[in-house]
Amino acid sequence: MELEAKRNHDPDLNDWASIAWTILCNLRDQSPLVQCITNYVSMDLMANTLLSAGASPAMIHSIEEIPDFTPHVRALCINVGTLSPNWLPAMKAAAELITKSGKPWVLDPVAAGASGFRLKACLELVGLKPNVIRGNASEIIALSKASLGVTKGVDSSHESIDAIDAAKSLAQASGAIVAVSGAVDIVTDGNRVVGAHNGVPMMQKITATGCAVTALIAAFVAVEPSNALEATASALSIFGIAGELGMDIAKGPASLRTHLIDSLHGLDQAAVFSRIKITLL
Amino acid sequence: MELEAKRNHDPDLNDWASIAWTILCNLRDQSPLVQCITNYVSMDLMANTLLSAGASPAMIHSIEEIPDFTPHVRALCINVGTLSPNWLPAMKAAAELITKSGKPWVLDPVAAGASGFRLKACLELVGLKPNVIRGNASEIIALSKASLGVTKGVDSSHESIDAIDAAKSLAQASGAIVAVSGAVDIVTDGNRVVGAHNGVPMMQKITATGCAVTALIAAFVAVEPSNALEATASALSIFGIAGELGMDIAKGPASLRTHLIDSLHGLDQAAVFSRIKITLL
Amino acid sequence: MELEAKRNHDPDLNDWASIAWTILCNLRDQSPLVQCITNYVSMDLMANTLLSAGASPAMIHSIEEIPDFTPHVRALCINVGTLSPNWLPAMKAAAELITKSGKPWVLDPVAAGASGFRLKACLELVGLKPNVIRGNASEIIALSKASLGVTKGVDSSHESIDAIDAAKSLAQASGAIVAVSGAVDIVTDGNRVVGAHNGVPMMQKITATGCAVTALIAAFVAVEPSNALEATASALSIFGIAGELGMDIAKGPASLRTHLIDSLHGLDQAAVFSRIKITLL
Numbered sequence: 001m002e003l004e005a006k007r008n009h010d011p012d013l014n015d016w017a018s019i020a021w022t023i024l025c026n027l028r029d030q031s032p033l034v035q036c037i038t039n040y041v042s043m044d045l046m047a048n049t050l051l052s053a054g055a056s057p058a059m060i061h062s063i064e065e066i067p068d069f070t071p072h073v074r075a076l077c078i079n080v081g082t083l084s085p086n087w088l089p090a091m092k093a094a095a096e097l098i099t100k101s102g103k104p105w106v107l108d109p110v111a112a113g114a115s116g117f118r119l120k121a122c123l124e125l126v127g128l129k130p131n132v133i134r135g136n137a138s139e140i141i142a143l144s145k146a147s148l149g150v151t152k153g154v155d156s157s158h159e160s161i162d163a164i165d166a167a168k169s170l171a172q173a174s175g176a177i178v179a180v181s182g183a184v185d186i187v188t189d190g191n192r193v194v195g196a197h198n199g200v201p202m203m204q205k206i207t208a209t210g211c212a213v214t215a216l217i218a219a220f221v222a223v224e225p226s227n228a229l230e231a232t233a234s235a236l237s238i239f240g241i242a243g244e245l246g247m248d249i250a251k252g253p254a255s256l257r258t259h260l261i262d263s264l265h266g267l268d269q270a271a272v273f274s275r276i277k278i279t280l281l
Numbered sequence: 282m283e284l285e286a287k288r289n290h291d292p293d294l295n296d297w298a299s300i301a302w303t304i305l306c307n308l309r310d311q312s313p314l315v316q317c318i319t320n321y322v323s324m325d326l327m328a329n330t331l332l333s334a335g336a337s338p339a340m341i342h343s344i345e346e347i348p349d350f351t352p353h354v355r356a357l358c359i360n361v362g363t364l365s366p367n368w369l370p371a372m373k374a375a376a377e378l379i380t381k382s383g384k385p386w387v388l389d390p391v392a393a394g395a396s397g398f399r400l401k402a403c404l405e406l407v408g409l410k411p412n413v414i415r416g417n418a419s420e421i422i423a424l425s426k427a428s429l430g431v432t433k434g435v436d437s438s439h440e441s442i443d444a445i446d447a448a449k450s451l452a453q454a455s456g457a458i459v460a461v462s463g464a465v466d467i468v469t470d471g472n473r474v475v476g477a478h479n480g481v482p483m484m485q486k487i488t489a490t491g492c493a494v495t496a497l498i499a500a501f502v503a504v505e506p507s508n509a510l511e512a513t514a515s516a517l518s519i520f521g522i523a524g525e526l527g528m529d530i531a532k533g534p535a536s537l538r539t540h541l542i543d544s545l546h547g548l549d550q551a552a553v554f555s556r557i558k559i560t561l562l
Numbered sequence: 563m564e565l566e567a568k569r570n571h572d573p574d575l576n577d578w579a580s581i582a583w584t585i586l587c588n589l590r591d592q593s594p595l596v597q598c599i600t601n602y603v604s605m606d607l608m609a610n611t612l613l614s615a616g617a618s619p620a621m622i623h624s625i626e627e628i629p630d631f632t633p634h635v636r637a638l639c640i641n642v643g644t645l646s647p648n649w650l651p652a653m654k655a656a657a658e659l660i661t662k663s664g665k666p667w668v669l670d671p672v673a674a675g676a677s678g679f680r681l682k683a684c685l686e687l688v689g690l691k692p693n694v695i696r697g698n699a700s701e702i703i704a705l706s707k708a709s710l711g712v713t714k715g716v717d718s719s720h721e722s723i724d725a726i727d728a729a730k731s732l733a734q735a736s737g738a739i740v741a742v743s744g745a746v747d748i749v750t751d752g753n754r755v756v757g758a759h760n761g762v763p764m765m766q767k768i769t770a771t772g773c774a775v776t777a778l779i780a781a782f783v784a785v786e787p788s789n790a791l792e793a794t795a796s797a798l799s800i801f802g803i804a805g806e807l808g809m810d811i812a813k814g815p816a817s818l819r820t821h822l823i824d825s826l827h828g829l830d831q832a833a834v835f836s837r838i839k840i841t842l843l
Contacts, residue, residue, distance in 0.1 A: 058716050065676065
């Protein structure tokens with residue numbers, strides 16, 4: 001399928017299904033190596049999400065290893081969830097190195113507005129030109145306005161739909177694709193805005209699902225770097241579809257987590273085509 | 282329900298059911314932000330326990346963030362499981378700040394007697410006036426006697442019932458509610474002693490269940506700070522009931538973990554009233 | 563059973579079943595305290611693997627605690643997955659101390675060839691005389707050749723069978739039992755080579771299963787230190803059998819993880835005797 005051709009008009013649902021399915025197939029086929037410098041809480045779910053999708057995760061965070069290791073990865077995911085000052089230099093070094101090598105990286109600005117230290121770190125990382133930024137509404141608003149106090153811990157106190165303007169501004173200012181998770185996931189390049197409508201509310205009752213989908217975006221962008229908006233929206237919907245399938249048999253958040261990962265691993269074309277819902281907003 | 286009124290007599294089982302259920306409902310309603318400075322092993326289960334109970338967890342541990350972030354949380358959970366010297370100052374700073382702001386914090390002195398470094402750190406934290414201390418029998422005995430070698434790793438080599446005197450002494454000396462997990466969970470303010478009899482033995486075969494219930498106590502105390510003994514016993518029994526319900530369909534420790542979290546999320550009044558067992562000892 | 567007697571001839575399948583079952587029974591009976599200095603990703607699964615097998619895990623990594631704590635453990639597991647320079651001195655101190663006390667330790671050289679820093683650290687650890695080294699083929703080849711670039715992240719780009727010569731060389735040079743995980747798990751003392759044929763491919767789609775089985779080896783060697791090759795092959799097959807049993811009801815990698823741990827906890831003699839497959843290669 002020629003993603004470039006599809007890009008020049010507004011894809012309909014069927015186009016989106018074939019875009020998402022193609023990227024997932026390429027991901028499974030290529031098994032891209034994805035480096036994650038992420039928070040302690042998310043490492044397990046993030047690695048398992050990447051493995052179940054077909055990628056090869058590597059949680060390597062020491063600055064001593066960046067020069068040798070990062071040039072060999074296909075994409076990088078940086079997540080500031082449990083940030084401390086001694087991790088930040090490695091994040092920056094890895095971001096700079098992967099950008100120099102022409103490969104993509106994705107930023108997850110967890111709880112961006114929770115402290116001055118964290119906001120400053122996030123803004124510095126945004127300055128290093130991530131290809132994609134994914135957060136919840138409160139995080140994207142905090143980043144866009146560069147202001148504290150917008151976030152309540154790591155959970156959003158805003159709806160994603162309220163963050164469209166902030167997302168567009170951030171995308172325009174940073175040059176990144178910006179994604180806002182929520183009841184509807186918003187994805188924008190600062191101009192176009194698409195909504196990915198898959199997923200179930202209970203996914204927010206599982207810690208690190210947001211972190212995990214950011215890593216999945218990194219894997220999708222790894223195999224489709226020149227169509228980062230399409231890759232991002234596809235990753236969000238694919239993860240959401242896995243959640244929907246998981247929800248069919250889940251009895252609560254912990255079994256949903258299990259079934260979501262199982263579903264992501266086994267996801268087939270029929271499920272993607274019958275369930276995907278990505279629209280122009 | 283008026284918890285104060287119930288406090289002036291010895292609650293019976295039915296009173297305890299209504300105390301525990303009320304606190305859980307308030308927790309679900311208020312979704313308190315709970316900061317956890319905890320060990321690496323427990324972060325996933327602790328965050329998922331808090332989410333499934335209705336709280337909003339935030340694992341933020343850097344001293345740079347404490348002044349901005351900690352004043353906004355409703356309760357703090359400090360756990361020394363994978364303690365290192367560079368984490369201790371942030372633990373102390375957060376404990377001091379939350380105490381100053383009149384909100385509660387809970388200490389989990391994991392493996393308190395495993396080393397001189399760890400025992401000293403735990404005693405310093407006890408000196409910062411936690412509202413609740415929860416450990417296993419060996420940990421509480423080590424803290425109470427301020428002595429090494431009582432603990433064998435992180436698992437207890439004592440029964441909770443053997444630690445009643447140590448728990449009372451520690452409660453009197455520290456001003457904290459002291460909880461001792463075990464076949465029967467003991468809770469004391471140094472004077473009254475209650476036993477929470479819920480739970481199943483296999484919960485001890487899941488790593489970090491002790492850590493997770495300490496965080497749940499923090500969430501319960503967050504919404505009921507003036508009745509910390511009641512909140513603590515309630516959290517222990519609620520977690521135990523979730524374990525009992527999970528055990529009904531579990532095939533081993535890993536599926537028990539899944540079902541426990543599912544059950545905690547879905548716990549209803551009927552289960553609480555029919556299963557809770559908290560008694561005066 | 564007299565393992566020594568069996569050691570003087572080549573055990574057949576039935577001998578191996580009784581060796582593995584005996585060690586597992588001793589492990590469940592003795593509940594050895596196993597210290598793990600390991601990566602952040604694996605801590606949860608590693609602790610739960612040890613608990614479900616009957617051991618008592620303790621994730622204690624600070625150099626301040628090594629002198630007090632390490633002398634009390636029965637075995638030590640060191641894993642460099644998320645290595646940083648400040649963890650290395652504690653790894654070395656613990657390895658030296660446990661060797662001095664005559665108890666075994668096991669090394670997991672995760673992604674040994676991913677960077678010069680990591681390879682140097684792994685070689686230094688090998689120099690501290692681990693009783694067992696377990697890695698995937700790429701890691702063992704990197705260690706054996708002391709060369710970079712052999713590993714692609716943390717997943718192997720070689721088959722275990724390709725690493726037999728490298729494993730024998732490493733075993734001879736280091737004095738350690740060397741195990742190579744793969745479709746067939748290889749175990750060698752530099753002279754004898756046995757293959758453990760249990761397990762299912764989907765186990766590689768669960769993060770940290772390799773790390774977890776290394777910890778299980780540490781627990782097996784803890785109760786059978788004088789027969790480290792037998793203990794290592796037994797641990798690999800027992801973990802593999804738990805995976806096979808789990809696979810019977812799994813729907814994907816996440817449910818396999820759950821069922822694997824459940825199966826390890828409930829593993830009985832009949833399953834071990836009917837399924838174990840360890841052969842001389």
